[in-house]
Amino acid sequence: MDFDILVARCGKSVGLKGCLKLIIYTDFVDIFKLNNVFLCKNKLLTLESFNPHQNSVKFLEINTVDDAKSFTSYELYTTRDITFKMCKLDSDEFFWFDIVGLDIIDNGVLLGVVEDIERIGHIDYLIVRTNMNKFNKPKSFMIPYIDRYITNVDLDKKIIYTKDSISILYAS
Numbered sequence: 001m002d003f004d005i006l007v008a009r010c011g012k013s014v015g016l017k018g019c020l021k022l023i024i025y026t027d028f029v030d031i032f033k034l035n036n037v038f039l040c041k042n043k044l045l046t047l048e049s050f051n052p053h054q055n056s057v058k059f060l061e062i063n064t065v066d067d068a069k070s071f072t073s074y075e076l077y078t079t080r081d082i083t084f085k086m087c088k089l090d091s092d093e094f095f096w097f098d099i100v101g102l103d104i105i106d107n108g109v110l111l112g113v114v115e116d117i118e119r120i121g122h123i124d125y126l127i128v129r130t131n132m133n134k135f136n137k138p139k140s141f142m143i144p145y146i147d148r149y150i151t152n153v154d155l156d157k158k159i160i161y162t163k164d165s166i167s168i169l170y171a172s
Contacts, residue, residue: 101158
């Protein structure tokens with residue numbers, strides 16, 4: 001199994017029994033169900049409990065404060081299989097890993113490829129690596145993932161259709 005989906009970063013230790021505070025990167029906290037397995041620091045960790053109000057976890061393999069402290073700042077990963085099983089999407093919702101790598105087309109012009117996604121506040125931004133450097137434009141730019149700019153996402157064709165995002169590129 002490939003543990004390649006980043007879901008959280010381990011924060012400070014909490015309490016005396018080896019709990020960890022999490023900085024959660026997923027919208028789907030259902031991923032933190034009992035007995036789910038995660039990869040952190042090249043170790044498989046089995047979830048014993050999750051407190052959604054404090055964003056803290058207890059893993060079966062971590063039982064002391066010192067053990068917990070050794071995981072501080074490390075990233076926590078899950079698999080695509082677990083993600084698909086635990087996280088249900090509405091229509092017009094997509095996982096970030098489905099979006100990264102898609103082409104961005106605005107009015108028939110290929111602007112570039114989604115290189116990454118960053119959340120700023122409550123809005124996700126597509127970080128687009130552009131192929132338009134011949135016009136002395138930046139190597140990448142950001143498009144807010146909102147209806148004003150995103151018109152359609154076609155996973156089969158691997159294309160995100162946008163409107164007015166070319167103006168963001170030229171304003172950069």
